[in-house]
Amino acid sequence: MADPALKLALTEKRFILAPGVYELISALIADTMGFPALYVTGYGTVASYLGIPDAGIATYRDMIERIAQIVARTKTPVIADADTGYGGLLNVRHTVQGYEQAGVSAIQLEDQEFPKKCGHTPNRRVVPMEDMVRKIAVAVDSRTSDDFLIIARTDARTGLGLAEAIRRGQAYAKAGADIIFVESPESEEEVREIAAAIDKPLLANMVNGGRTPLMPVETLKSLGYGMAIYPALGFLAHGQAVRAAYRDLLDNGVTTDAVDLYPFKDFNTLLGFEDVWSFEKTYAET
Template structure:
């Protein structure tokens, strides 16, 4: 099956499939190696890892597309890509969708925040007029070549206009052509439960460690009817904490001895990047072999 077909089928199951975020190809390889069914190219993660900057709309379309290309080359999983606001208006959205589809996306998430956008769990968000976002959703749906490429329309209106209005916006995005909707940052289990109950298409839940949305667990989210559950930056947060601990010990002690148990072995590192496969290629194409 094509990756777009696989993602569409996964969405249809409504089984709250866990989808971790990958900010780079290495994280994506770990996600695939552990048996997850899809990966999410996190906009916040790309901003944090690639730019060393917060998620405040600083990344460009080409920077994200380059990351998607690298990840698609490294893994065979369906890839959902965070396209933020589409990097412009409805016309820019056309180019963004076409670029990300060529890069290997199976699903593209777009949102209704004012540009420059902010992390969905930050204060100070604002949203564009409903009619403007409807046109961007239409442009995204029209731009795709593969009709099974999943257009995921996210609304951040819950924090700005309230949950009732956020659900109304999501309905309008479905009418405009979105395959999936994503009501960002509900603040209670009760709000979470409303989303799949009141919206007919597949739904995304986003669990941010330290963020605004409670985590009732995969089983409960499946009972509610969510299709996928994003843990967009779990790998990034784990790597950041471990980096501080290991490098802090190296700085203070001048050695890795006390933190050796926190490190992947040399062999584990090479296995994670499939060095044996590259060795086999080298042997196959060696001159005179």
């Protein structure tokens, strides 16, 4: 079930900084570092599992199996992307119940048309506001615990303008969402306008290379934001590091000191090999 620590942090106005994780290596590393939450990014999870764009192709089953495994192997509260809820209202109910049963602490639902697209790419379209309000009502009614938080995201800014995005954020707050996520504002001033207009805990999406300028945590806190996610940081760092390491091998025929590697011994510890070795020492046949 949901970890009550996430809701408590939000209630006590302790800022929630959540790095993006997308498979077990990134999740295990982040879990050791003291973050108040981990954010399972749809973009990164789809990329690492299927190697395709985050464009509505991955299914509920694709996501829940990976999210559940991340929750099971980590101790930090998990926030998880659930796209549009993977269908209509009945799908939203099923998704909310499945994510909650998996131990997710907050679910993110968005108001895009199906098939959805990454929030920092073009040609996104949104459903009527009233349709999303009904989805939020279903999500709130479908959870079994108030510790399981509902994050309502609107993608209206890019196609319909900031005023419409704010109007939707206000409506989603009134519908019962615990956290409001206005996707891809395009300037620091727009980020400020959102904070001034919506009286609900707010999530800032800090995408490296995205449409929104990166802003320091202290600035976001001063504006009244309660949470910031960095969904792309992990997989962009991973991609750059792997490319550099493979290039070094290709160019030199051996790995050189130019490549900074995670120590193999430490990686064994991260994965829990000491427990395996201890078990074998106690029980394995000699």
